[in-house]
Amino acid sequence: MNRLLVALGMMLGMTQPVWADAGMDILKGQCSSCHNLTGPAPQTLKELWARKGPDLFYAGNKYRKEWLVQWLQNPTQIRPAGEFYEDHIKPGPKRDVVDPSTLKPHVALSASDAQAVADALMTLKPKSDLIAKEKIEEGTVSLSMGEMAFDKFLGCMACHRIEPDYGGLSGPEMYTAGKRLQPEYIASYIRSPQAWDPKIWMPNKHVSDGNIQKLVHYLEALSKEDNHAK
Numbered sequence: 001m002n003r004l005l006v007a008l009g010m011m012l013g014m015t016q017p018v019w020a021d022a023g024m025d026i027l028k029g030q031c032s033s034c035h036n037l038t039g040p041a042p043q044t045l046k047e048l049w050a051r052k053g054p055d056l057f058y059a060g061n062k063y064r065k066e067w068l069v070q071w072l073q074n075p076t077q078i079r080p081a082g083e084f085y086e087d088h089i090k091p092g093p094k095r096d097v098v099d100p101s102t103l104k105p106h107v108a109l110s111a112s113d114a115q116a117v118a119d120a121l122m123t124l125k126p127k128s129d130l131i132a133k134e135k136i137e138e139g140t141v142s143l144s145m146g147e148m149a150f151d152k153f154l155g156c157m158a159c160h161r162i163e164p165d166y167g168g169l170s171g172p173e174m175y176t177a178g179k180r181l182q183p184e185y186i187a188s189y190i191r192s193p194q195a196w197d198p199k200i201w202m203p204n205k206h207v208s209d210g211n212i213q214k215l216v217h218y219l220e221a222l223s224k225e226d227n228h229a230k
């Protein structure tokens, strides 16, 4: 790191560390072949199905920075059947199962690169207007009540896992969502998935404000369970 640049950055009162620029260079060089860094989200199903990795252009509105720093060094599977899921499943005896031979491990970064990339990603905030509409209230919900809503009443488990190997496989797992995602993003995405990703197959279930709060608290509680902290 160029000391002069850092000093200059501090003098100018820059709110973002200068090494976010280094992170942006890594993103453009090593990540943009699979991840959209500039938007917009896919506008047709064909574009959606051709996507090679999740969109990162609103990363600053979506992720918790601490999670990014850790995950980029030690990536774990989030979508059980990768992206796009239909390319990675095969028929099983009862229902479709994941074909692991088609999934490749995600690139891992060094600690300093992960920090720089996370800093750069957190500057990408084109959806702050959606985030500003959400107010998360204090509250708790028991895991059993939360699961009842998530599974039985709202049908979310058809696509999302709440434990490794328990739940659907066409959406991201939800047992680390509370650590991975900002609570306002979780609320906003449940309220209107298509406001984030116009062609995504998650249905808008018109979940009430009260149930959105309940689901946010449930996912936070779920992330704290020891057996999921792998």
Ligand code: HEC
Binding pocket: 026, 027, 030, 031, 032, 033, 034, 035, 052, 053, 054, 068, 072, 076, 077, 078, 079, 080, 082, 083, 106, 107, 109, 117, 172
């Ligand atoms: C060969 C394609 C490919 C490349 C190159 C790649 N990624 Fe990914 N990335 C993926 C896929 C596929 C996933 C989804 C993994 C999953 O769901 O388990 C993913 C997931 C992620 C996630 C988690 C996103 C989420 O919302 O679940 C982040 C953050 C990420 N990648 C960052 C990066 C960074 C930073 C780089 C460059 C250093 C990079 N990726 C390079 C394909 C790629």
Ligand code: HEC
Binding pocket: 054, 079, 150, 154, 155, 156, 157, 158, 159, 160, 170, 171, 172, 177, 181, 186, 189, 190, 200, 201, 202, 203, 205, 207, 215
């Ligand atoms: C038909 C399948 C389906 C159903 C049913 C479904 N989802 Fe989703 N969900 C998805 C997909 C697909 C995504 C976006 C995946 C991506 O960005 O790669 C998603 C994304 C999310 C996200 C954002 C996660 C992230 O990592 O960006 C949350 C939170 C979420 N869903 C919660 C719910 C809740 C709560 C319900 C029930 C009310 C539900 N989902 C029902 C498929 C589904």
